[in-house]
Amino acid sequence: MNQDFAPAPPGPSAHTASHLALRRVAIDTYRENVAYLHRDCAIYRAEGFQALSKVQVRTNGRHVVATLNVVDDDRIVGCGEVGLSEDAFAQLGVVDGHPAFVDPAEPPASMEALFRKINGERLGREDFHAIVRDIAQRHYSKIELTAFVLATNRGEMDRDEVHDLTEAMVAAGRRLDWREPQVVDKHCIGGIPGNRTSMLVVPIVAAHGLLCPKTSSRAITSPAGTADTMEVLANVELPFDRLCDIVRQHRGCLAWGSTADLSPADDVLISVERPLSLDSPAQMVASILSKKIAAGSTHLVLDIPIGPTAKLRSMPEAQRLRRLFEYVAARMGLSLDVVITDGRQPVGFGIGPVLEARDVMRVLENDPRAPIDLRQKALRLAGRLIECDPDVRGGDGFGIARDILDSGRALTRMQAIIEAQGSRHFDHQHPALGELTLEVKADRSGVVTGIDNLQIARIARLAGAPKVQGAGVDLMRKLGDPVQSGDLLYRVHAAFASDLAFARQAIDRSTAYHLGQADELSHVFVEF
């Protein structure tokens, strides 16, 4: 009730006749625009700026809105200068020293709608469009972004609001049109270490001829995202036009990133969701569907794993989320096929970029050491996508996918995509793993009845993944495998002693493997 709104600042006017010299301040402020003014700067003293307030910096016919930090050191900014953090500086497109004008900026107009949401109200379509536009344009501070993420968390959003948010996130960025009737993609809601099916599904469906411009991301809270693992094999940071050429030529790529300006608000929101490890249904649906729709997808297969340590732990919960995805997708005109999968344990053997890349290449090469669960899951998801092809009969997709994989055509297509993106010449026969290792062995005999996804992910992250590509966890036993006391359960790889020490601490505190009798193994309660 004590919210204090005020009009947007006036445009260029008489009182802003004095300018400052723009200065790039080389501090990475993580997608928050920050402006730096010296405490003794005449403009700071005169204009009634307040601590933590927003300023508008104008030059060159452009402007940015930034949070103001006050500086007392001439080496950072002097009197007569206005500093801008890296990202904000780049948005203005001028060189160091260019004259710029600084005005106080009132909070973005959409804050009024955000306050209504905080107070428990339902927002309308225009509200979400206004909020998302302001977020995409970096008009929100980290504090305001966090407030938005919390206010739309949990049960705070009905399904029409989730649709409106998704639509607004698509509208705030670029939307691709591939001018083909079917543009397919797959996605997983995450939470299962080693789940690198995309790197198999893309070459399989591309080899079948379907267009699959995979939008993949780096790890947010996991030990590796598809982009992190693909980066072991190939360059993943490519200019937008180059990526489009690769997709057109090879029918697929594994390198999409924020460079494409698809759903830019999502990239900004992630900067606060990541430190909080927040992932509410509303944000998950809006984030995933907005990226896919903006990328021009017409058909999406969505993998929702369930299991005791997965993001979703029960079938009713998974079905609720499925219905929300389906409702929003239908209203957005996206054909969606939700697959609820077995999320009781990590997929494959390796967890971490290099280890996962090794597993993927083994599957593509039909190597007998390839993890069978990764192969089977990828074939089933690829089969579902192939059935988007109107010439394929329902039920034939899996067989077609298997033929493509077994014949080596998937490997050939993957190699072509790797070459096109820029090969890193990964030697998967001799993968460069972290040389410091730690082996965890069974302290009793029995059958593996549980592998904790969260524990394994934590250990791999503490060991250095994904930043250290060769770091991670290599699983030697999976659910249902018999073990003898003293058998190796898993090996941790790290590059730095400190990382290994952190991983060891986590291992000492709680166990990632559960051993018991075969009949204690929980059922596979999902489709496959």
Next chain:
Amino acid sequence: MNQDFAPAPPGPSAHTASHLALRRVAIDTYRENVAYLHRDCAIYRAEGFQALSKVQVRTNGRHVVATLNVVDDDRIVGCGEVGLSEDAFAQLGVVDGHPAFVDPAEPPASMEALFRKINGERLGREDFHAIVRDIAQRHYSKIELTAFVLATNRGEMDRDEVHDLTEAMVAAGRRLDWREPQVVDKHCIGGIPGNRTSMLVVPIVAAHGLLCPKTSSRAITSPAGTADTMEVLANVELPFDRLCDIVRQHRGCLAWGSTADLSPADDVLISVERPLSLDSPAQMVASILSKKIAAGSTHLVLDIPIGPTAKLRSMPEAQRLRRLFEYVAARMGLSLDVVITDGRQPVGFGIGPVLEARDVMRVLENDPRAPIDLRQKALRLAGRLIECDPDVRGGDGFGIARDILDSGRALTRMQAIIEAQGSRHFDHQHPALGELTLEVKADRSGVVTGIDNLQIARIARLAGAPKVQGAGVDLMRKLGDPVQSGDLLYRVHAAFASDLAFARQAIDRSTAYHLGQADELSHVFVEF
């Protein structure tokens, strides 16, 4: 569900043998500890730090936890250095260049409880103590603080949780003991411009002999807080020991601030509540009561104004808040007297530090130009406090307060307090007001039937208050006053043309005064 907790970092160990030179980075980061490492720093590259992650900086037997910002400019920090923002640097108590050790720090342990609160659970006493300790020690980033404030907003907290939060906020800081049976204070929940009763109540009750170490603050979202207005008359930033001496000698002061380390978590939380203008019942109760209890108060009179543009707009709402205050105060052993007051319009004539100081001094001097509503309200609140004196009969307080004010004893006591804190030699006969003015006149004849608190506060803030002491709004008419078309309703004072332009825009967009017939005036529906 994808929250990823890990053990606290190990203490000094072999892998942290290499140290960096500590460097003070003179950027005011508003109560968030920020550490700066150069992107090419060997430790940054080796230790697996992640963007926006926390680091622990150790030296001199102390440590701080800080959010990591990566820098690409040697002038800010070089390779081999670790920079710390002003506040964080000061916490370590060493000089520039001192060797320091940097380790990755996992999120504070209390984040686990915060995530439970975000997910809608009830927290226990130990949870709140752990969270508040971490907040007071600056272990939370702005993102994490915002998440806490949002998760405890609105109906998310039951009254026992509010008690536990209040208790934790007291426990996290210093608690004063004046060794007297009655230590009195008054407080208002805010929202009413010009409501400077404290500057009258303190000298009155101090002159009566009661100990009144008023804890007052600067403006958070208003055009002036008591500390801002008092600063027109006297120094308000005094060392803690000096303040205690003044209180003991004069039985009161008007200068309490965060220097006293009373409820330090509250000062940190305000840094995110302010930009969001958030003020939920739970946070209001915990913030106000924790400060008062920490300051050693035994008796508190609390002013809850209601009115169409006050924080609370109906009696049932005010009664709900009253009960919450009373419940927590009783459990904390604080004697609380809640007074629900008329919040239909600003109190007094002047809004802004100098204008309010002028009104206060006119009341103290029994000047005929003194605003009668400010005088009456202050006398009633002072009277309630005076009745805490066991020698005063119930009902006699008001008369005693009026005698103290009318006799000039309140003025004498105020002058003594001003001298003791350090007089600014304010000339209230010729107050230094912003020289740029704007007059708003009635466009019709009638009676003043409404004055919008929010509009008046907004105009005063846009005009420059409280940062520009002489800026603000001077009201010429109050509720019920008859006006002729063309009569002056209020005058805006500003020091800078840009500020006046902002205020003018706000005035043009909506009206702060409502004129009508006498019988349209809403009833005074409160005690006085």
